[in-house]
Amino acid sequence: MFVNEYVMDRRRYDKWATPKFWKLPIFYVYSVIFIAGVFGWIYFDKVDAPARWQTVGAFLTFVAVYRGILFNWMHADKTFRVTRQRYFNGKDWSCKVIVGEKNISLYINGKINNKVEWSEIKKFEEAKSYFKLSANEGNEGVMIDKACFTEGDAESFKKWMLDKHPETPYGPIAPPFDK
Amino acid sequence: MLLALQVLFGVLVAGTGIGLIVDIAKNRMDELKKATGKQWAAGFTVGIIANFLDTLGCGSYAPSTFMYKLFNQMDDIDIPGTLNVGDTFPVIFEAFIFTASVDCDPMFLWIMYICAAIGSFGFATIVTKWPRNKIRYALGFVMIPLAAIMLCKNTGIGPFGTVGTAIGLSGWKLIVAAVLNILWGALMDIGFGLYAPCMATCLLLGVDAGACFPVFMGSCAVLMPACSIEFIKTHRYDVAHTIGNALGGCIGVFIAWKLVTSLPMFWLINLVCVVLLWTSYTLISAANKDKKAGLA
Numbered sequence: 001m002f003v004n005e006y007v008m009d010r011r012r013y014d015k016w017a018t019p020k021f022w023k024l025p026i027f028y029v030y031s032v033i034f035i036a037g038v039f040g041w042i043y044f045d046k047v048d049a050p051a052r053w054q055t056v057g058a059f060l061t062f063v064a065v066y067r068g069i070l071f072n073w074m075h076a077d078k079t080f081r082v083t084r085q086r087y088f089n090g091k092d093w094s095c096k097v098i099v100g101e102k103n104i105s106l107y108i109n110g111k112i113n114n115k116v117e118w119s120e121i122k123k124f125e126e127a128k129s130y131f132k133l134s135a136n137e138g139n140e141g142v143m144i145d146k147a148c149f150t151e152g153d154a155e156s157f158k159k160w161m162l163d164k165h166p167e168t169p170y171g172p173i174a175p176p177f178d179k
Numbered sequence: 180m181l182l183a184l185q186v187l188f189g190v191l192v193a194g195t196g197i198g199l200i201v202d203i204a205k206n207r208m209d210e211l212k213k214a215t216g217k218q219w220a221a222g223f224t225v226g227i228i229a230n231f232l233d234t235l236g237c238g239s240y241a242p243s244t245f246m247y248k249l250f251n252q253m254d255d256i257d258i259p260g261t262l263n264v265g266d267t268f269p270v271i272f273e274a275f276i277f278t279a280s281v282d283c284d285p286m287f288l289w290i291m292y293i294c295a296a297i298g299s300f301g302f303a304t305i306v307t308k309w310p311r312n313k314i315r316y317a318l319g320f321v322m323i324p325l326a327a328i329m330l331c332k333n334t335g336i337g338p339f340g341t342v343g344t345a346i347g348l349s350g351w352k353l354i355v356a357a358v359l360n361i362l363w364g365a366l367m368d369i370g371f372g373l374y375a376p377c378m379a380t381c382l383l384l385g386v387d388a389g390a391c392f393p394v395f396m397g398s399c400a401v402l403m404p405a406c407s408i409e410f411i412k413t414h415r416y417d418v419a420h421t422i423g424n425a426l427g428g429c430i431g432v433f434i435a436w437k438l439v440t441s442l443p444m445f446w447l448i449n450l451v452c453v454v455l456l457w458t459s460y461t462l463i464s465a466a467n468k469d470k471k472a473g474l475a
Contacts, residue, residue, distance in 0.1 A: 026197065041285060050282060051282040051283065051284065051285070051346055052278070052279060052280060052281055052282045052283070053279075054285045055278045055279070055281070055282065055283045055284075055285055055288060055393060056275075056278050056279045057285065058278075058285030058286070058288050058289055059274065059275070059278040059285075059288060059292075059393070059397055061289075062288070062289055062292050062293075062397075062401070063400075063401060066292070066296060066401055067401070070296075074296070074300040075300070075408075077300070078299075078300045078303050081303065081304045082303050082304055082307065084304075085304045085307065085308075086307070090304075
């Protein structure tokens with residue numbers, strides 16, 4: 001059995017939920033839009049074109065910077081603050097993950113919150129500082145901090161997972177989340 | 180050519196679009212194949228009507244919800260997701276065609292968009308504690324005199340001066356507009372539409388009625404995808420209605436854009452006043468309803 005305990009604070013949530021924007025493929029699309037926007041804005045200003053053309057340039061540059069760089073971080077940050085306010089009285093919450101033979105138990109602030117069956121785990125992913133046991137739904141999964149084991153340690157956990165659950169595919173996490 | 184270019188940009192900008200296509204291809208292909216002609220037609224029709232009204236500033240959620248319930252074709256639980264995801268595309272399309280067809284100061288636009296984003300993301304935890312119904316009443320009652328003042332300005336009656344013709348703001352007026360746009364952005368987190376209050380703010384500070392449109396449309400266009408992503412992730416939307424709504428919505432937006440940009444300024448301002456009064460009525464009646472039901 002392995003036990004992993006950590007406090008979910010703003011920094012940790014941002015780290016786990018926000019991808020490195022420069023490693024996302026869509027970032028290059030936004031870069032092209034940004035360059036087109038800046039170029040258009042400057043060009044239309046120089047040639048004294050109607051303001052609406054500069055308006056388009058300004059809109060594109062804004063959307064590119066906002067969506068390509070700031071959005072993911074702002075969204076994660078807001079989600080964290082709203083969750084903390086609504087469910088935890090404005091305080092950070094403690095998480096305890098007990099990885100057992102039969103299932104994985106998740107505790108929040110000392111109370112059982114969820115039990116995840118091994119059949120629900122679809123992937124075992126490793127990042128620089130954490131493991132993620134990905135479940136069915138998109139980004140959802142059980143997060144395990146390598147530095148926060150109170151029973152067992154990161155190396156033995158990885159070995160145990162590979163031995164006991166060969167049916168769960170193991171691999172590195174997607175590069176934008178490798179932190 | 181210009182329109183085609185803008186549509187292309189719109190598609191590129193909508194990260195939501197990529198998310199939606201990936202989700203449908205991966206998880207919802209069966210639903211897409213099973214969709215009936217009636218479902219497509221309903222989504223398409225609702226999209227056209229609701230987004231036509233949305234482009235005029237009336238908002239699209241209330242008419243869409245009313246029509247979807249009337250057609251009774253989808254689970255109530257899927258309605259918010261269908262509206263959010265389906266309307267994201269027309270709203271972004273709206274922002275593009277209005278920024279491309281209306282003169283507006285680029286720096287003014289940038290500042291207003293940043294303020295809306297700051298409001299929505301930075302003040303979410305604060306506004307969720309605010310009394311929703313009191314804000315409804317306050318905004319609802321404030322909009323009545325605002326509409327009256329604009330009508331007086333438009334017709335040259337009273338001591339209010341004439342309507343503004345500025346395509347941007349500076350100095351104290353810019354500061355007031357920016358601060359208020361932070362507030363309007365924040366109020367979006369508790370379900371208040373940004374269009375009408377933002378429109379009223381710009382008009383009263385002297386912005387040309389046509390130039391208000393890219394301001395409030397862009398402010399909304401950059402905020403909407405945040406909600407849509409959540410609905411796509413949790414699969415809480417109806418595939419056929421969402422796509423129908425998105426396609427029909429763009430057509431509705433196009434028709435309304437033609438109307439707005441071809442209307443003489445006198446009639447456009449009158450139309451804006453009607454929208455303000457309509458918004459005021461919807462806010463006050465929603466507040467009364469909740470009060471009667473004991474929700475406030």
